[in-house]
Amino acid sequence: MTKTTIPVEEFAYPGSTGCPGCGANLVMRYMLKALGERTIVTIPACCWAVMPGYWPSNCLKVPLLYCAFEATGAAISGLRAALDVKGVEDVTVVGFAGDGGTVDIGLQALSGAAERRTDAIYVMYDNEAYMNTGIQRSGSTPWGAWTTTTPVGTSHGFKHESKKDIMAIMQAHKIPYAATVSPAFPEDFVKKIEKAKRTKGFKFIHALSPCPPGWKTNPSLSVEIARLAVDARVFPLYEIDEGKVHITRKGKGLPIVDYLKVQGRFQHLTEPEISSMQKIVDDNWIMLLLKESSGT
Ligand SMILES: Cc1ncc(C[n+]2csc(CCOP(=O)(O)OP(=O)(O)O)c2C)c(N)n1
Numbered sequence: 001m002t003k004t005t006i007p008v009e010e011f012a013y014p015g016s017t018g019c020p021g022c023g024a025n026l027v028m029r030y031m032l033k034a035l036g037e038r039t040i041v042t043i044p045a046c047c048w049a050v051m052p053g054y055w056p057s058n059c060l061k062v063p064l065l066y067c068a069f070e071a072t073g074a075a076i077s078g079l080r081a082a083l084d085v086k087g088v089e090d091v092t093v094v095g096f097a098g099d100g101g102t103v104d105i106g107l108q109a110l111s112g113a114a115e116r117r118t119d120a121i122y123v124m125y126d127n128e129a130y131m132n133t134g135i136q137r138s139g140s141t142p143w144g145a146w147t148t149t150t151p152v153g154t155s156h157g158f159k160h161e162s163k164k165d166i167m168a169i170m171q172a173h174k175i176p177y178a179a180t181v182s183p184a185f186p187e188d189f190v191k192k193i194e195k196a197k198r199t200k201g202f203k204f205i206h207a208l209s210p211c212p213p214g215w216k217t218n219p220s221l222s223v224e225i226a227r228l229a230v231d232a233r234v235f236p237l238y239e240i241d242e243g244k245v246h247i248t249r250k251g252k253g254l255p256i257v258d259y260l261k262v263q264g265r266f267q268h269l270t271e272p273e274i275s276s277m278q279k280i281v282d283d284n285w286i287m288l289l290l291k292e293s294s295g296t
């Protein structure tokens with residue numbers, strides 16, 4: 001049996017107030033294992049703003065800076081500048097935000113930090129909706145999903161807009177490093193965060209984070225669902241290193257229905273609608289393969 005290379009030391013302790021089976025819990029845990037103690041995490045309004053618990057019973061071993069919902073990119077820029085003025089070079093600055101705080105309200109601050117090449121890592125944990133306030137749809141909610149603001153009924157249906165391609169948006173900023181990670185593949189996850197830590201400048205990490213209440217899933221299946229997302233190529237694992245796309249795990253190419261059928265938020269979809277989703281996934285996969293083979 002292969003020995004794991006994941007660091008044993010924990011910087012996220014048990015006791016987070018997250019729901020059972022919260023994927024974002026694992027994202028924080030693996031991220032901190034890779035980064036270590038000399039890290040400051042900036043968190044805007046989101047589930048993780050609540051999950052550490054109340055002082056003095058915080059479950060994280062690193063300092064936290066809370067910021068306004070839209071301000072993660074600006075906050076990490078200010079923090080980095082302050083550390084630079086003090087001559088502190090060995091501390092990694094991290095912005096850790098949900099998808100709503102990233103692809104929607106926080107996009108301008110994120111874009112500014114990326115353009116300035118702020119030396120920091122921005123991690124977006126993507127539970128594909130505004131979960132902390134009651135499962136409202138975000139720009140990162142996939143086509144076809146139920147949320148409380150895209151209710152399924154006779155006159156409404158489900159979300160009819162596509163998920164924003166945040167990785168493409170970040171690639172357009174020509175940042176030195178961006179990667180997708182999954183809590184189902186911790187070795188790949190940790191390696192990418194370690195690489196981001198070694199790289200100077202602005203780094204972006206897109207982490208899929210299953211959310212049992214929001215996705216209407218069994219909490220014991222969160223890691224399995226994250227694995228199915230990769231194997232069905234709904235969430236391919238890849239990195240963009242100095243502009244070059246490299247797929248780190250090809251996945252098994254399972255039909256998308258294997259991923260959808262275990263989630264209550266997709267139960268209303270008809271066969272033709274599932275076929276439409278399969279086509280979106282297939283087209284995105286071909287596009288990713290083309291990007292990899294063309295070196296862009
Ligand atoms: C300016 C502003 N608008 C709205 C809110 C209310 N609010 C707090 S958390 C949140 C949802 C965050 O969603 P997301 O970023 O996806 O993170 P998640 O809750 O899913 O972890 C909202 C709308 C706020 N705090 N500030």
Ligand code: SF4
Binds near residue numbers: 017023212
């Ligand atoms: S609502 Fe979802 S993202 Fe928020 S703590 Fe619960 S499982 Fe985690």
